[in-house]
Amino acid sequence: MSSDRASPSTNESSDSTTGSSLLEVKSLKTQFPTSRGTVTAVDGVDLTVERGEILGLVGESGSGKSVFAQSIMGIVDDPGRIVDGDIQLAGESLLDKSAGDLEALRGGQLSMIFQDPMNSLNPTLTVGEQIAETVRLHQDVGESVSLPAELKRKLLGATKNSEAWRRAIEMLEAVEIPEAESRAGDYPHEFSGGMRQRAMIAMALSCEPDLLIADEPTTALDVTVQAQILDELRDLKDTFDTSILLITHDLAVVSEVCDRVAVMYAGEIVERASARELFSNPQHPYTQGLIASTPRLDAPDDELTPIQGNVPDLIDIPYACHFAPRCPEAERECFEVDPDFREVGEGDHEAACLRRGPEERRL
Amino acid sequence: MRQYILKRVAHAVFIMWLVATTVFFGLRAIPGGPVATMLGQEATPAAKRALREQLGLDQPWYVQYVDWMVDLATFNFGQSLTNNQAVSDLVMQAAPRTLSIGIVAVVVGLSVAVPAGIVSATRKREPVDYVATVVAFLGLSMPAFFVGILLALVFGVWLDLLPVFGYVPISEGLVPWFESILLPGLAVGLPYGAVVMRMMRSSLLEVLDEPYMKTALAKGVNSRVRLYKHALQNALIPVVTVAGIQLALVLVGSVTVELVFGIQGLGRLLVDSMLDRNYPVTQVVILLVSAVLVFTNLAVDLAYTAIDPRIRYGSESA
Numbered sequence: 001m002s003s004d005r006a007s008p009s010t011n012e013s014s015d016s017t018t019g020s021s022l023l024e025v026k027s028l029k030t031q032f033p034t035s036r037g038t039v040t041a042v043d044g045v046d047l048t049v050e051r052g053e054i055l056g057l058v059g060e061s062g063s064g065k066s067v068f069a070q071s072i073m074g075i076v077d078d079p080g081r082i083v084d085g086d087i088q089l090a091g092e093s094l095l096d097k098s099a100g101d102l103e104a105l106r107g108g109q110l111s112m113i114f115q116d117p118m119n120s121l122n123p124t125l126t127v128g129e130q131i132a133e134t135v136r137l138h139q140d141v142g143e144s145v146s147l148p149a150e151l152k153r154k155l156l157g158a159t160k161n162s163e164a165w166r167r168a169i170e171m172l173e174a175v176e177i178p179e180a181e182s183r184a185g186d187y188p189h190e191f192s193g194g195m196r197q198r199a200m201i202a203m204a205l206s207c208e209p210d211l212l213i214a215d216e217p218t219t220a221l222d223v224t225v226q227a228q229i230l231d232e233l234r235d236l237k238d239t240f241d242t243s244i245l246l247i248t249h250d251l252a253v254v255s256e257v258c259d260r261v262a263v264m265y266a267g268e269i270v271e272r273a274s275a276r277e278l279f280s281n282p283q284h285p286y287t288q289g290l291i292a293s294t295p296r297l298d299a300p301d302d303e304l305t306p307i308q309g310n311v312p313d314l315i316d317i318p319y320a321c322h323f324a325p326r327c328p329e330a331e332r333e334c335f336e337v338d339p340d341f342r343e344v345g346e347g348d349h350e351a352a353c354l355r356r357g358p359e360e361r362r363l
Numbered sequence: 364m365r366q367y368i369l370k371r372v373a374h375a376v377f378i379m380w381l382v383a384t385t386v387f388f389g390l391r392a393i394p395g396g397p398v399a400t401m402l403g404q405e406a407t408p409a410a411k412r413a414l415r416e417q418l419g420l421d422q423p424w425y426v427q428y429v430d431w432m433v434d435l436a437t438f439n440f441g442q443s444l445t446n447n448q449a450v451s452d453l454v455m456q457a458a459p460r461t462l463s464i465g466i467v468a469v470v471v472g473l474s475v476a477v478p479a480g481i482v483s484a485t486r487k488r489e490p491v492d493y494v495a496t497v498v499a500f501l502g503l504s505m506p507a508f509f510v511g512i513l514l515a516l517v518f519g520v521w522l523d524l525l526p527v528f529g530y531v532p533i534s535e536g537l538v539p540w541f542e543s544i545l546l547p548g549l550a551v552g553l554p555y556g557a558v559v560m561r562m563m564r565s566s567l568l569e570v571l572d573e574p575y576m577k578t579a580l581a582k583g584v585n586s587r588v589r590l591y592k593h594a595l596q597n598a599l600i601p602v603v604t605v606a607g608i609q610l611a612l613v614l615v616g617s618v619t620v621e622l623v624f625g626i627q628g629l630g631r632l633l634v635d636s637m638l639d640r641n642y643p644v645t646q647v648v649i650l651l652v653s654a655v656l657v658f659t660n661l662a663v664d665l666a667y668t669a670i671d672p673r674i675r676y677g678s679e680s681a
Contacts, residue, residue, distance in 0.1 A: 073581055075577065103583045103585055106580070106581055106582060107581065107582030108583060111582065114581075119573060119575060120575055120577070120578045122575040122597070123575070124597050125592075133582070133584070134583075147587050147588050150592045151591060151592060189672070189673045200578070204582075
């Protein structure tokens with residue numbers, strides 16, 4: 001990892017705005033009715049992303065991270081529904097917006113990159129066209145985005161000297177695709193995995209979004225490529241003045257790039273802290289377990305301690321703290337009393353555990 | 364690409380040779396023969412021998428085979444054994460009829476099936492989808508000749524709208540021609556369209572679930588552009604395969620449907636010639652049919668390059 005990078009400038013950028021958080025999610029609840037019962041994939045999540053920061057959202061597979069991301073984008077798969085709570089982007093509620101307004105927002109102010117770069121680009125459209133399309137949709141480049149115009153473009157090819165196409169090449173250059181001008185005319189299958197994810201990032205950033213949601217952006221990539229992509233994300237965050245919500249199950253990724261971290265378990269946030277604080281002083285038993293079960297380069301002889309059991313099915317969980325059945329410290333009350341957030345360390349370090357926090361409130 | 368096409372054409376010629384050889388020996392392996400059929404059981408051995416000589420059937424099999432190959436290579440298809448008409452004349456007479464039926468079947472089949480598949484997939488589990496599905500399953504489960512009988516009954520007999528018998532050449536007017544082949548065309552086209560429609564539906568449903576469709580959604584593309592620009596081309600890839608391969612269904616279908624509608628097409632010619640052990644006619648008709656299939660498959664493979672940018676033939680892709 002190169003070290004000649006300006007440190008994340010959390011304070012500066014949040015000062016430069018009105019002071020309100022960029023993204024504020026309040027007790028969000030997303031459910032999927034299924035034949036076996038209601039799956040509550042996101043169960044009352046509170047989360048804020050400040051301007052200019054990278055917030056990591058960590059959790060095992062099945063903890064509801066991706067559904068949370070899709071809830072913010074408004075692209076939850078059927079039959080999933082947001083049943084409760086609110087999502088505010090720059091002070092405006094997204095849940096009140098019309099479908100058309102949301103469409104205008106997606107890809108513009110709010111954009112997303114996905115886990116699987118191999119399949120997230122359309123194999124029948126050139127990479128340049130896929131980026132140019134986003135530009136046409138959200139920036140005033142004077143090119144029609146009506147269906148006939150788009151179909152004509154598809155059949156005859158986009159004009160290579162259009163504003164949107166030029167912008168696409170610029171974006172590919174920004175994510176360090178070599179020979180961007182000729183590569184823009186390539187199809188996704190002519191790109192390597194890492195290049196495809198770069199192209200995805202170029203697409204997501206092409207309209208300078210306020211918030212970029214990156215759902216496991218490096219999971220499908222080689223380790224060396226992972227590092228490059230993360231580096232690039234961090235650089236681009238500053239260049240494009242974007243906040244990032246980085247969703248991952250990989251603690252190494254979090255410690256590498258995030259300013260703050262939220263830990264998610266079975267649809268709920270269990271701990272929030274700055275990245276440094278979380279790794280030096282993890283408090284929630286789940287976070288502790290997660291860190292203990294991750295191999296460390298600096299102490300390779302330490303034995304790994306896996307967390308016993310599995311993430312529960314998110315259908316009608318009958319106990320209060322969702323982690324209680326796997327928790328080594330769980331008492332009877334943990335199954336009965338909903339845990340509230342308590343101050344457990346420096347700088348807004350909070351954990352939702354009855355057995356943590358100030359002495360007088362501990363179980 | 365040119366190299367690839369040349370290779371494929373050479374390949375096709377080889378397959379045609381295999382077919383010709385198989386047909387040649389297969390036909391001669393069937394008991395009976397033109398002589399027995401033409402002269403009946405009570406013919407004198409002398410008459411039989413005379414006829415065999417006249418037909419060239421007294422030659423050893425390898426001489427006959429080489430003759431047949433040389434004839435094929437020089438496009439000399441010989442004469443019918445039963446009435447001495449040139450085989451090429453017989454085929455030229457029958458082929459336009461079958462071709463007309465086939466074209467109606469394919470055009471109607473595709474122009475209904477593709478949109479129906481799209482509607483069915485985008486309105487999954489809505490009434491339209493159920494109607495399309497029921498019609499498709501009827502089409503899949505009823506053989507073409509049975510559909511033909513039903514159509515003839517409804518539109519020909521009960522409603523008296525269309526003729527149910529015979530063929531009118533296109534030279535006698537476009538409308539009468541079209542009327543005479545519409546019902547048989549529909550009968551052949553329904554099973555064909557049903558297969559294509561089901562494929563279109565399932566393929567599109569699969570594509571709509573692909574991650575790149577979520578990408579399009581996440582970048583703010585509206586649903587119509589998502590469907591027609593992002594999904595359709597991907598969904599068409601398997602549909603083209605099926606539509607090409609199932610042309611065999613059209614050919615098979617028209618053999619039986621021609622009998623129902625009393626049209627002297629290739630199917631009728633093939634069946635009659637086989638019953639008469641009329642070797643030259645049978646051989647040429649089978650060769651023609653297989654040539655159509657072989658070259659459609661080649662056309663389908665070439666169509667892929669237009670539809671799927673991942674497919675490039677030959678060494679041109681650096």
